[in-house]
Amino acid sequence: MPSPLKLVILDRDGVINHDSDDYVKSLDEWIPYPSAITAIARLSQAGWTVAVATNQSGIARGLYDETTLAAMHRELGRRVTAAGGEIAHIAYCPHGPDDGCDCRKPLPGLLEQIRDALALESLEGSWMVGDSLRDLQAGEPLGCRPVLVRTGKGERTLARGEGLRHALVFDDLAAFVDWLLQQTR
Structure with missing residues (x-):
């Protein structure tokens, strides 16, 4: 059996950075x-x-623009x-929730974009790390292994419990990375 793909896909808000209901x-x-940066x-x-892979409906809602988003992503990269x-x-x-796009999670479009951008045949066996059920659902049709973190909206998601039966749960991204690197030594 081939070794699993060494790819980890992260949601942004609530996984990498603090989230806000606003x-x-x-x-x-x-x-x-x-x-998270260290992880x-x-x-x-x-x-x-x-x-x-991140939903950024604040753009569609007129709360910020793509230039502002690009600045956040440059800082993340830096x-x-x-x-x-x-x-x-x-x-x-x-896009917003009612825009009818194919990229807004829980749809798999963002993950398909990642697959194509990285010239991968498949995402089977990769990890999808999020703080909401829709993050994990986006990876399901592509064979991603689901991980829920308790940061961001993770505790609320865990309290609801629906659809999480196959997800591994960790306190935060760093705890997941600690575990994953131990598994793959």
Whole structure:
């Protein structure tokens, strides 16, 4: 049996940075979890590819624009690089819930974008890490293994419990990375 793909796909808000029910609308409001930046770097250093799949409906809602989002993603990349890591690709959905797109999670479009951008045949066996059920559902049709973190909206998601029977649950991204790197030694 071939070894699983060494790819970890992360949701952004609530996994990499603090989330807000009022949306993360500016670079000043984008506050990463320090342990998440380090965790991404550790994955990279261990030979894992890291990508991000994030719904950003605040763009469709007129709360911020794609230039502001790009600034947040540049800062994310800068911090991860400074820590010794790399993010291979960031896919985002700028649409609102009623826009009828194919990229808004729980649909798999963002993950398909990542697959295509990284020139992969499949995402089977990769990891999808999120703080909401829709994050995990986006990876299901593509064979991603689901991981729920308790940060962000993770505790609320866990309390609902629906659809999480196959998900591994960790306190945060760093705890997942600790576990994953132990498994793959």
